[in-house]
Amino acid sequence: MNKNIKTESRATVCLLFAIFLFSNCQKDKEVQADIDAISATSSESTLIQGVIDFSNSKHDGGYALLIKRAISKTTGDNSERPQESLIRVFEDGVEIGPAHSTHQDIRSEGKGRFSHWGSDLYLSASDNTDPRTNGRTYTYAVISGSAGKPQSPSEVPSNNSGDVLGTNIIGYANVDGKTTGGQGGQTVTVSTLSELRNATESRATLTIKVKGTINGSGSVYVKSNKSIIGIDGGTLNGVGLKIFEVSNVIVQNLTIKYVVAGTEDNDCVNIKYSDHIWIDHCEFFSDRTHGWENWDGLIDITKRSSYITVSWNKLHDSYKALLSGGSAADKDRIKVTIHNNFFYNLAERAPSLIAGNAHVFNNYFMNNNGYCIGSRIDGIVRTDNNYFYNCKTPIDTNLGSDAPGYVSGVSTNYYENSGKNDITTKEINWLPPYEYRSALIAAENVPAVVTQGAGPRL
Numbered sequence: 001m002n003k004n005i006k007t008e009s010r011a012t013v014c015l016l017f018a019i020f021l022f023s024n025c026q027k028d029k030e031v032q033a034d035i036d037a038i039s040a041t042s043s044e045s046t047l048i049q050g051v052i053d054f055s056n057s058k059h060d061g062g063y064a065l066l067i068k069r070a071i072s073k074t075t076g077d078n079s080e081r082p083q084e085s086l087i088r089v090f091e092d093g094v095e096i097g098p099a100h101s102t103h104q105d106i107r108s109e110g111k112g113r114f115s116h117w118g119s120d121l122y123l124s125a126s127d128n129t130d131p132r133t134n135g136r137t138y139t140y141a142v143i144s145g146s147a148g149k150p151q152s153p154s155e156v157p158s159n160n161s162g163d164v165l166g167t168n169i170i171g172y173a174n175v176d177g178k179t180t181g182g183q184g185g186q187t188v189t190v191s192t193l194s195e196l197r198n199a200t201e202s203r204a205t206l207t208i209k210v211k212g213t214i215n216g217s218g219s220v221y222v223k224s225n226k227s228i229i230g231i232d233g234g235t236l237n238g239v240g241l242k243i244f245e246v247s248n249v250i251v252q253n254l255t256i257k258y259v260v261a262g263t264e265d266n267d268c269v270n271i272k273y274s275d276h277i278w279i280d281h282c283e284f285f286s287d288r289t290h291g292w293e294n295w296d297g298l299i300d301i302t303k304r305s306s307y308i309t310v311s312w313n314k315l316h317d318s319y320k321a322l323l324s325g326g327s328a329a330d331k332d333r334i335k336v337t338i339h340n341n342f343f344y345n346l347a348e349r350a351p352s353l354i355a356g357n358a359h360v361f362n363n364y365f366m367n368n369n370g371y372c373i374g375s376r377i378d379g380i381v382r383t384d385n386n387y388f389y390n391c392k393t394p395i396d397t398n399l400g401s402d403a404p405g406y407v408s409g410v411s412t413n414y415y416e417n418s419g420k421n422d423i424t425t426k427e428i429n430w431l432p433p434y435e436y437r438s439a440l441i442a443a444e445n446v447p448a449v450v451t452q453g454a455g456p457r458l
Helices: 005-024 028-041 103-108 193-200 443-453
Strands: 047-051 057-059 065-067 088-091 094-096 114-117 120-123 138-143 186-190 206-215 219-221 226-237 240-244 247-252 255-257 269-272 275-280 283-285 297-302 306-311 314-324 335-339 342-348 352-354 357-361 364-366 371-376 380-384 387-389 393-396 406-408 414-416
Touching: 103 114, 103 120, 103 443, 186 193, 193 206, 193 219, 193 226, 226 240, 283 297, 314 335, 342 371, 364 443, 371 380, 371 406, 387 443, 414 443
Parallel strands: 186 206, 206 226, 219 240, 226 247, 226 255, 240 269, 247 275, 255 283, 269 297, 275 306, 283 314, 297 314, 306 335, 314 342, 314 352, 335 357, 342 364, 352 371, 357 380, 364 387, 371 393, 380 406, 387 414
Antiparallel strands: 047 138, 057 065, 065 120, 088 094, 088 138, 114 120
């Protein structure tokens, strides 16, 4: 972001002068006089400042201190706008940071990192001592419109919130190419199975709006360069999507349910030999009363499919949720990002990774009575800030007779009322090849954010 050097210098001098005076003042009227004086000399419109009060604070793990309701005079970061806050924090008059740090980074790395989240403040000292006992004074200040202003909405990924359908994609679907779906083509609206099939199997670039409920059985095949978007409760009841040997497909805002496996390998979404696919803000489910083989899985990503993002979906009430990879032939080929999804009332595969690479972050797992994340046959999974509640085995590499896989980021996750992980291999340090930390939310906030934001929105 561009900065105006003169404005930056003037604002910084004003801030440091204000904080110096403030830290030595004892009377409210003196403090207000300082604020008034600085406001008069500053070209900015508003100045807010204060001393951080540790009376309502607690240790939050690692180097982090959580101060509840520390700053309520200005808007903090939130899941919808993760760089909303304008506060700047000072330790004995010296600015620390960076701001907007992930809560896990504050815990594990510290060194002055902080996050103004809502009205709370997650804080670390510059030397990782305890801010409550190190004898230093911690203050904050805000100048609206200052050079420290965070990114504008256009600079922040638009799908880091579940409130609206996103257009910018986080993860593998935007690696080694772009996933744009039907962008640039015509838009058609379908409300019958024959209309849906004609549209998805067309070779034209299309945005296909699925209106209301379409009943049927089996699956429809989807050609390349399609966006399939539900409107007015868009639902496929008994009908799945087969995305085979194609590229550049987006599926959004759809409910797909009760797809019987049959003899034709039907799933809610079945992806084979395909690349650059984005599945976002959908809901997939069956039931757990008809047996393991009746429904097969909700999402299958196999046969060397690559560069896929699965985000902000609900997957529930099924024995098998999401299979990624199918055999050793998928090693180093399957590349999937799975984030901000709600996996609940499942038996397993949330996801199950075989041989490929998967990045699994900010997902909420609830009431799953088998394993959640499985990695086998040299599969590599990076986990970040997931939340497991009432799950039998959150992470498992010990799956039957298959060779184990590998996992990294295990300590970043939050486990509540859940069993132990069954990890039989040494943790590795693999990270995905794209920026995602600006979209991370604290693991403890995942249930509230994901339950509110996942699933169809329109």
